[in-house]
Amino acid sequence: MAEQVGNRKLMADNGIEISAYIEDFVVELEDSAKTGILVAFDNKLIGVLGVADPLKREAAVVVEGLQKMGVEPVMVTGDNWRTARAVAKEVGIKDVRAEVLPAGKADVVRAFQKDGSTVAMVGDGINDSPALAASDVGMAIGAGTDIAIEAADYVLMRNNLEDVITAIDLSRKTFARIRLNYMFAMVYNVVAIPIAAGVFFPSLRIKLPPWAAGACMALSSVSVVCSSLLLRRYKKPRLTTLLKITVE
Template structure:
């Protein structure tokens, strides 16, 4: 650039080369992309920290970025929409076995299962044993124990083959389900209860009716998601009647029932093929394939380690309202990142011509290197401060505060 300036442009204290060098240094300093480099990582760092303090553990920026695109949330039923603490409300016999024998068989078969319903059955069966006169603490162990995912368990107790599960398990083993059993199951399913059938040596010996109350915030969360333009779907391994009753209670219109773990993952993929960005919310081993298949997997904090490992986001407090928090925080973060980029790019677009001397011929104003450095630092600082504003983020749906005010 030396030799290109009119003589009257050049300050008395420097020559042509020195002036050109100062313009070059100023451009180099202003062009430094520090602000652009800070725009995303600072926002992600602040957002993940804020999320953790709110009870939402986000595993990296990829999950945070995808969550803002979510248009469909798929909920598991047991332990997600429901409290996850099933309780047996009735038990009935359909055979010649005594209640004590029936409970012994059911307890032995279910003892090794990790499913919440199995634990409820074992707890209730033990109480019934004591009620009907059995004080023996020892319970026979089931041999050849096998878990039939989405259906129940089977095993050999003594010399008897015991099946504990739903009607699908009975059908798989060709166990006839009589009209009295069908009536009991139908009546309880209409009340949103799950029926656990116990078959001994190929015949239904009795059944337990299990209830699992819906979480008090479930309906509000589903409604709030709808107001955000997000649809809700329920997928469960439970029967259609119980699933439909629970879905109606919480306000979900679309239901997939009697679905095994890989069937849940297939449903997620079907939705994705329709162009939907899908979040899956679940808590159990049965949900882990679907959590992994979803664009964003959200695990209930009180759920199994397998589900938590498969998920992208963990809802530490096990509150459904944190599903809303995770998606809303993602949206706010992406907005902040875009704002950071606009500011950083705007600084470069405006700063570089000024640093190059576009104003100098007309006004005599130029940007010395030291001032260019200060502008660069101010730009980076402004981006960091912009990201730090995410620290003031508040949950859009805070049911505890609402209840406290009431």
């Protein structure tokens, strides 16, 4: 006697016959975003289970927020195509890659990178760890597995997908602040250094005393520090309000 629990491919590989009625029932489960798990005993099919991982309530809003930020979401899963398409339709994702093995997820990431795309991977499971390590930015959910957390660059401490939006938005604002700081530093140096060197003295009789040049250098550092401190006033995007509207 032998027991088998798995998908239709496992049953076919073991020579277990699946009736048309059971086949249609499994397809119906998959179309409703559930995974059909078949149970066989002594080479006879004895049951079917419909298993579903409930979507996070903020998933659809986060996907919409990513699209508005210019980020194209892609779903990569090891589940079957019907279930994957049903879930993707529910959250608004158009690009779906299904029946992908863990190593295949990393291959999908590398394929996007070869096209010149910057890839951020969000995952929480052991199967996601190869893709998290291969991506440009790996984001692990704090409630995920230790392996996924170890492979990721970011760890989102809360079990909330809204933090993906916050991480991207904060990163963009930080880089924008860095560019602004470079501009502050360059303005003082580009203007003050030629004057301190006496470039304009023969024609305009303008010169910069050493104490004034030192003050300008110190002021450039103060400007950069004050500009950076403004990030303390950062407020994350308000997706919660949009979520309430969507739910209602």
